[in-house]
Amino acid sequence: MLARELWRGDAARVRQALARRASDAPLEELIETDTRWRRVQAELEEAKAERNRGSKEVGKLLGAGRREEGEALRAQMAALGERIKGLEGEASALSARVAELELAIPNLPHESVPDGVDERSSRLERRWGEPPTFPFEARPHWDIGPELGIVDFERASTLAGARFAVLWGSGAALERALVAYMLDLHRRAGYREVYVPFLVKGACLVGTGQLPKFGEDLFKVEGTELYLVPTAEVPVTNLHRGEVLEEATLPRRYCAYTPCFRAEAGSYGRDVRGLIRQHQFDKVELVHLATPETSYAELEVLVAQAESVLQGLSLPYRVVTLAAGDMGFAAAKTYDVEVWLPGQGCYREISSCSNCEEFQARRADLRYRPAGGGKPRYLHTLNGSGLAVGRTLVAILENYQRADGSVDVPEALRPYLGGLERLLPEG
RNA sequence: GGAGAGGUGCUGGAGUGGUCGAACAGGGCUGCCUGCUAAGCAGUUGUACCGGGUUGACCGGUACCGGGGGUUCGAAUCCCCCCCUCUCCGCCA
Numbered sequence: 001m002l003a004r005e006l007w008r009g010d011a012a013r014v015r016q017a018l019a020r021r022a023s024d025a026p027l028e029e030l031i032e033t034d035t036r037w038r039r040v041q042a043e044l045e046e047a048k049a050e051r052n053r054g055s056k057e058v059g060k061l062l063g064a065g066r067r068e069e070g071e072a073l074r075a076q077m078a079a080l081g082e083r084i085k086g087l088e089g090e091a092s093a094l095s096a097r098v099a100e101l102e103l104a105i106p107n108l109p110h111e112s113v114p115d116g117v118d119e120r121s122s123r124l125e126r127r128w129g130e131p132p133t134f135p136f137e138a139r140p141h142w143d144i145g146p147e148l149g150i151v152d153f154e155r156a157s158t159l160a161g162a163r164f165a166v167l168w169g170s171g172a173a174l175e176r177a178l179v180a181y182m183l184d185l186h187r188r189a190g191y192r193e194v195y196v197p198f199l200v201k202g203a204c205l206v207g208t209g210q211l212p213k214f215g216e217d218l219f220k221v222e223g224t225e226l227y228l229v230p231t232a233e234v235p236v237t238n239l240h241r242g243e244v245l246e247e248a249t250l251p252r253r254y255c256a257y258t259p260c261f262r263a264e265a266g267s268y269g270r271d272v273r274g275l276i277r278q279h280q281f282d283k284v285e286l287v288h289l290a291t292p293e294t295s296y297a298e299l300e301v302l303v304a305q306a307e308s309v310l311q312g313l314s315l316p317y318r319v320v321t322l323a324a325g326d327m328g329f330a331a332a333k334t335y336d337v338e339v340w341l342p343g344q345g346c347y348r349e350i351s352s353c354s355n356c357e358e359f360q361a362r363r364a365d366l367r368y369r370p371a372g373g374g375k376p377r378y379l380h381t382l383n384g385s386g387l388a389v390g391r392t393l394v395a396i397l398e399n400y401q402r403a404d405g406s407v408d409v410p411e412a413l414r415p416y417l418g419g420l421e422r423l424l425p426e427g
Numbered sequence: 428g429g430a431g432a433g434g435u436g437c438u439g440g441a442g443u444g445g446u447c448g449a450a451c452a453g454g455g456c457u458g459c460c461u462g463c464u465a466a467g468c469a470g471u472u473g474u475a476c477c478g479g480g481u482u483g484a485c486c487g488g489u490a491c492c493g494g495g496g497g498u499u500c501g502a503a504u505c506c507c508c509c510c511c512u513c514u515c516c517g518c519c520a
Binding site for chain 2: 005038041042044045046048049051052054055056057058059060062063070071073074075076077078080081373375
């Protein structure tokens with residue numbers, strides 16, 4: 001949510017920023033409705049002030065035994081009450097509409113974000129590692145996994161339909177090892193691990209920006225008001241909803257493992273094979289809460305932390321800055337970390353690290369009290385994957401594959417797998 | 428799931444139709460006093476929104492006593508619905 005002063009005071013600037021996003025947000029309707037609301041609100045409050053004065057007077061007159069005058073004024077106030085009721089209805093309808101429209105305006109892109117509306121306009125920041133060369137044709141993970149007997153799409157389909165996977169044996173263990181490895185790495189870097197609910201109220205999703213606009217991407221549990229989390233960003237960012245944190249406790253850096261559930265509406269044709277796009281996947285998430293002064297420095301810390309996971313696994317990757325029109329709803333600036341996938345001969349997103357500035361903080365009411373005292377201010381929220389576990393598994397299968405179909409286990413993971421050095425056909 | 432109790436400001440805790448944004452106490456802040464600390468004395472101390480303005484000094488107004496609706500000239504106070512917390516019972520990993 002944007003600060004109201006922003007579009008009330010400088011609509012042109014907001015209009016221009018939204019144009020960079022190629023956004024169809026209802027800014028003009030918002031401004032117009034807001035103007036009408038304020039007009040009615042002023043009228044309403046004036047009427048109420050009059051009634052408050054009159055009602056006090058009624059009490060006095062009746063108390064003083066001046067019955068006739070009191071009754072006359074009472075009747076007058078009753079009439080005024082009717083008018084107030086009408087204005088109230090009008091004002092609350094307009095105010096509700098303003099709130100609704102406000103929630104439909106995305107965050108404004110940071111000045112350092114490149115122009116453009118899709119990934120072709122992303123700006124390459126850096127590359128790390130060399131894509132491996134193979135003396136054979138590199139194969140995709142959807143062949144490698146099933147042949148080793150550790151990834152099973154057929155049985156997943158029997159259980160739940162398309163876009164699910166069953167992991168067997170060392171595949172399941174590898175998934176678990178990755179989660180543990182990532183969390184340990186983050187904890188050593190000073191992140192506080194947190195375990196959170198996998199079901200959340202709608203208010204949390206409004207807080208982070210998934211609702212009200214993107215409900216079709218979510219799974220809602222029938223008969224309840226709860227949603228399956230699409231990312232740990234939602235419960236973790238909402239942890240301090242309604243709180244005022246002391247500046248001395250910032251920045252806060254949290255990490256959390258959760259499964260993530262996404263309906264993937266509107267992505268029917270895309271990534272239909274393999275583990276890349278699933279209704280359910282594991283992810284370790286990083287969330288920072290920071291002051292406005294430090295949030296962009298924190299974004300660099302965050303993306304570096306995500307990168308350290310890939311470095312630890314010796315997986316080649318690159319970092320790009322997303323274009324203004326390619327970012328998520330809540331983000332002001334986003335770095336994508338893309339891992340090299342030999343089976344597909346391209347870099348694929350494995351982490352997305354964003355600074356949402358105060359956009360989510362306003363929605364979720366996350367504030368801090370400045371060190372010198374004074375009024376609470378909205379803090380800045382950041383989040384990033386560290387990393388998407390399923391896609392990391394994909395990257396390992398494809399980058400560590402061998403001619404005979406076996407797959408080496410990255411050194412860093414061996415302690416988590418009882419020293420296992422290589423994945424061989426099993427089952 | 429069943430029964431009971433309760434939700435008031437930073438905290439404890441009064442208030443059962445008007446003079447209550449809310450007694451009193453604690454805490455915080457300011458000043459006095461003080462060699463320092465403690466104690467004491469005096470004052471002060473919420474948030475959001477709307478309007479005005481020397482545009483975040485200030486002035487006026489409205490709202491807020493768990494949330495929503497109702498009764499009334501007027502609601503923290505009366506009525507209805509909902510949520511949450513606590514205690515006991517049941518069930519359960």
